[in-house]
Amino acid sequence: MPTSINGNVRLTYGNHNHNETFSGDSSGYSRTNTTSQYAAGGARAVYAAASVDKGTMGSSDPQGLLMIKNVNTSGSLFVSLDGGSNWDIKIPAGFVNLISVGPDHDAYVKTGVATQTSVNVASVVADGTINFSPSSAVATAGTYLMTPTASPNNSSSGDIYLLKTTTDSAITGIVYDLDGTTKKDLATGTVFTASTVVTLDSIVDYRYTLTEQ
Numbered sequence: 541m542p543t544s545i546n547g548n549v550r551l552t553y554g555n556h557n558h559n560e561t562f563s564g565d566s567s568g569y570s571r572t573n574t575t576s577q578y579a580a581g582g583a584r585a586v587y588a589a590a591s592v593d594k595g596t597m598g599s600s601d602p603q604g605l606l607m608i609k610n611v612n613t614s615g616s617l618f619v620s621l622d623g624g625s626n627w628d629i630k631i632p633a634g635f636v637n638l639i640s641v642g643p644d645h646d647a648y649v650k651t652g653v654a655t656q657t658s659v660n661v662a663s664v665v666a667d668g669t670i671n672f673s674p675s676s677a678v679a680t681a682g683t684y685l686m687t688p689t690a691s692p693n694n695s696s697s698g699d700i701y702l703l704k705t706t707t708d709s710a711i712t713g714i715v716y717d718l719d720g721t722t723k724k725d726l727a728t729g730t731v732f733t734a735s736t737v738v739t740l741d742s743i744v745d746y747r748y749t750l751t752e753q
Contacts, residue, residue, distance in 0.1 A: 543577065545751055549638050562605070566752065582747040585617055587654050589624040591646040597752060603643040608748040609636040614706055615682030616652060617744040624648040653680045653742035661736040668714045668723030670703065677709045682742050686715065690737035699730060703740060
């Protein structure tokens with residue numbers, strides 16, 4: 541059956557105020573329209589650009605509205621509307637953006653931070669705190685997949701954790717299990733020492749709803 545879509549966007553930025561309403565009706569299913577008129581989901585963006593999954597919206601690129609939220613607590617989500625050639629939209633952590641998309645290209649997402657390798661650990665604390673050597677500061681605040689690659693080398697057994705930092709050029713962060721909420725004790729059991737080396741891959745989790753006109 542047809543679905544009515546209505547919304548309102550209000551934005552205050554300094555002295556600028558923007559108030560916009562929008563509405564539309566998706567088409568009902570028929571012999572010529574057998575696929576969905578919207579797609580919704582969530583995914584994880586990494587530095588390598590990837591298109592937003594349109595689900596079963598049909599073979600042609602959709603034209604409509606893309607509402608996308610960066611659900612991270614730190615780190616920006618980059619969005620491209622020309623197939624990944626330019627990254628004109630940057631969504632800060634916790635923010636939502638409503639974007640008008642056209643039929644020419646898929647929407648692409650990525651993080652703006654390249655992989656950081658050979659990051660030297662200085663020490664760890666049972667409460668999840670990790671300290672890096674000053675020469676291995678984490679350049680950009682954000683959320684990272686942290687994989688140990690040397691002494692101890694646990695990458696083969698799947699020991700990957702989340703690292704969160706809140707300031708640029710940080711030498712201290714908090715390590716979590718992959719659920720993003722449980723702090724990981726790396727001072728007991730799987731012990732990280734001053735000889736541990738890790739690789740950091742920037743990630744941004746996002747949620748989205750994409751509607752066709």
